[in-house]
Each structure stands twice: as structure tokens, then as C-alpha cells.
Amino acid sequence: MSMTSVVVLGLSIATVVLLLGAFFATMRQDRKTERRRATAPPPALVEVPMQERVSAAGHVGSDYADPRTIKVGDRIEVHGAGSRVLGAMHVSCQGQQWTEYLLDDGSRRYKWLSVEVRLGLATGDPPHLEVLLWNDVPTQGMVPAKSMLIMEGVEFFPIDRGTAAFKSEGDTGHPDRGLLDFADYRAADGRLLSFERVHGTMWTAAYAQPLPPGSITIIST
Template sequence: MDGRVIAVLLALILCALLVIIVLMVRRRSAGPAPEAAAPAPRDPFAAEDQVGGDPRTIKAGDMVEYLGVRYFVRGSLRLREGGFTWSEHLLDADTIEGTKVWISVEEDPDLEVVWWTEQDVGDLTPDRKTLTLDGVEYRRDEHGTADYASEGTTGAGDKGRVEYVDYEAPGGRYLSFERFGGGAWEAGTGERVPNGTLTIYPGS
């Protein structure tokens, strides 16, 4: 083999070795790969943590599951008092014959979902600061009048006004009175729905 050819080959091999050495030195000097940025702090009770959807989007035709029982949403009341809004949703209550079951959803400022069951309270009316029902003492929390619009089946007119009086007891228990258009009082007891226990199946 010609000596010049051998010299060229040796030069190429030397250049290749130099390139490999330079790349290895650069990798070592670069240090370990930077760690991923820590996730930003976030609200543990934010709506996206709700199992199976955001309660604020519930509407007639949806299905909700609570404590292992599924219910269809028959209709909704959208209520407004000043700049404050909230919703109440009537469910089909096949497991509780003749009794209305509702879910209320509001933000004040945190998202609060309450499960309501209609109650026959006899002559009890919201005319005192404290009321006792079934051995539980409730203390009056709010009293006001709101405008409402009805969607689907609710038992109320398409639009109107409703007066409400809300009572609260320890342990996330509630007693509420409502009367539509100055009619008779309707009462219900409520319990706060723990975060992540309500599953929502959107309707078509």
C-alpha cells in the first residue's frame, strides 16, 4: 500500500478519535440533567378533583350517582339574588316514594354541594332563630328572596320569585324552607356532599 494512503488513513482515524474525546469531555462537564420544575401550588378542592365531572355543569337529562345510587336530573332551578347565583336540581327519587330529592350547588366562595330530602315538618315554620327537628337543633343562617328560572321539570313556574330561610347545624347538616310566589312553605333537610363522592354522567 502506498505510504501516502496509509498516512491519510491514520490522519482520519486520529481525527475521529479527537472528535470522540471532545464529545465525552463536553458530556461530563455539562453535569446532570436539570430536574423537572415542581408543580405549581393548587387548590385541593378545585372542581377538577370532583369524581366524574363538575357539579356546576349539572343540567336536566344528566345522571348523578351518590352513595351507590343513580338518579336522573329531571330539572333545574337557576337562582339569582343580587350578584349571587346558585342552582337547585330535582332528581327522580324512585327509591324514596313520593319524596322529592334535590342537589344544590353554589360557590360562597368555595364550591358547596348539598343533598336535600323533602321533609314533612308539620306546623314548624321559619319564624325563630333556632328550630329543633328530629332532635337536631338548627340555627338560622340566611334569609332572603331570589329570582329563579326553571329548566325541565321542577314543579315551579318558568320564572318567578322564591323566599328562602336557611338553618344550619353542626356536622354539615342543614334545614331549609322555601316558598314560591308567596305560597306555602316547603321544607327539606340537607347534608353536605363530601368532595369526590358525586359522579356525574352527562346526558345527550
Template sequence: MGWLIGIVVLAAVAALVVWFVRRRSKPADGPFQPDDVVGTADLVSTDALRTLQNGDVIEYLGHKWFVRGRLDFNEDGYVWTEHLLDDAEEKRWVSVEDDEGFEVSLWHSIPLGDIDQGTAGDRDVIVAGTAYRLQERGTARFSALGSTGTAPSGQIDYADYRSNDGKLLGFEKFGSSWEASVGEMLQPFELTVFPGSDRTE
């Protein structure tokens, strides 16, 4: 009889151990999982960049720029937006694409004389010792809002390049001559948007 009681006790202990282990390993209830902090930050930043307006302020790595102008592009239904940023010292462009995935990049202009080899449309272009490979080129329609330095609307030719380590090179032609810029891809949460005081929404 004693051995039977012993078996029952052991079975009860084993069941208790299994229940405790399963309870400890069960994910916590609620909407957040370990990676959701970054995911939520991306979501909030993505929404802010989608609704970016002239007069807003963008901060990146402690540096702030005012949003002065906006260019909306359309190439056969494929759309993207570029925002002109400036402060007392420099101008930058933020490009926002929301097609198969959300992409944001930060650009600054360079003189054509800084190009070591190649020109817009070539398969390979070298700038400051970095080789860039052509990714795509085409022609799009654009419309402008605010201060952009372009016509209110028109046509643009472009050629986009990328280096092996992910650096970006872009050419744009709004009129008769090409303009060159270099850029970098960013995560949306790296940019902070401060809405302007004259926002209507």
C-alpha cells in the same frame, strides 16, 4: 501522611452520605403529590357538577337518580343552582354554590308537621330532636328549566339553618306557603355524574 489520607477518606464518605440523604428526601418530580389524588377527584367532580344538565344521572352511595329539573337563583348577584333528582321511589335536590368556595349539598323534603319547634325565620328550629340555628335568610329571583314543580320564573323567600354537627335545614317559599327540607354537605367526589345521551356539548 497516613492520618491525612484518613481525613480525606472520612470527608469523602461524609459527603457521599449527605448527598444520598438529600436525594432520598427530595420530593419526586412530576405534577402529583401525596394529597393530589383526592384533589384531582374533587376537581373532576366539581367540573361535572358545574355543567350538570337535565337528563344526566347522579350516583351517590350506589343510588342513582335522574336529573329532571333545574332552578337558577340570583340574589343581588349572588347565584346558586338547585337540581331536582328522582327515581321510581323518591325525589332529592342537589344544591350547587360556587362563590367563595365550591359547595354541594343533598336535600330531601320533610312535612312541616315534622318540625318540633319553631318556624321559618325563627332564630332556632328543632326537627326530630335536632336543634338548628338560623344562618341566613333572604329573597331571590329564580328561573326554572325542566320539571321542577314551580313557575317558569319568579321570586322565592328562603331561610337556611345549620345544626352544631353540620346538618342542614332549609325553608323555601315559592308562593304563599313554606316548604321544608333537610340536607347534608357533601364532598364533590362523593357524587358521580353520568352525562345524558341527549347532551349537546
């Protein structure tokens, strides 16, 4: 064998040895890495802070009047129509509180305005201010059913019912204190229907009209 062939063969063997060494070194490093991954503790869970709830009033008090500041004797406008606040019923049921104001718009057809801070529909949703204008509907001796009922040809489905305590202020036509039964319903198109009965009286019913922010103006107190 010539000297050149010996040199070439030697270089080839050396290259193979180096490649094998690098391969085994890589394998050892991979095994060490896998062992470290297997024995290392799991990464700590980072607690993401919950989003801070938005004030239930939103821009109430700056962009428009806060309905929660309405008082008995106030003169207010609802969609531009003037009314006098004759009285108020402060109602409480299982930790939830709301106020119902009796309004006289001069037509002798009194209306109730309810103001309530309600929780969000889904977990984590901020509370919101719900303002409803109620218009009486003839019940003709009807009583609230525990299942679907039909009022003026519309199907309403029960959403809530119970008994609440109330305290009256001003002229409401009800005692200073007492208990109030209620049963709330909703139609497929979103319309609301509510039955109420102060203990010792007959059931009355009313449809609700949600009022958007800015619908109420407090003229005088």
C-alpha cells in the same frame, strides 16, 4: 526624677490622651448616627402580594366530574345511587348564584341537589364549591322563625334568610320564573336545615347532606 520615670510618665500621659481621643471620637460618631436615624425617612413599606385565589373547582374536571356541568335530562349517580335530573332552578340573590337540581331516583321520593360556589369563611380564603343533597322533612304547617327553632328534637339557629329570583328549566313543579323565599338554619353539630317557599305556595323544609368531591358521577346526557 530619673530619666526612666520621666519616660514612663510621658508614655502614660500619651496613652491617656489617645484613649480620651478615641472615646470622644466614638461619642461624636454615635451622635452623628443618631442624628441620621432621627432625620432619615422611615423605610418604605413593602407591599406583599396577596396569595392568588385557588380555583373554586380545585381538581374538578380531571379527578372527578364537575357538578356545575349537570344538565336537565342527565343521568347521574350520587354515592352510587342512580338518579335522573328532571329539572333545575337557577337562583340568584344579591349577586350570589346557585343551581338546584330535582332528582328522581325511581322511589318517587324526589330530592334536590344544590350546587354553589361560596366565598371563604375568612377574609383571604379562596372560594369553594359546595354541593348539598337535600332530603325533605315534614313541617306540619311550620313557618321559619327568626330565632332558634326545634325540628325533631334538635335546636337549629338562623344563619341566613331572604328572597331570591329563580328561573326554572325542565320539570320542577314551579313556574318558569318567580321569587323564592328561603330561611337557612344550622345546628350545633353542623347539620343544616332550610325552609323554602315559592311565592303563592306553602313552606317546605329539608335537611342538607354535604357531598365530598367525587361523590357524583355523570353517566349520560
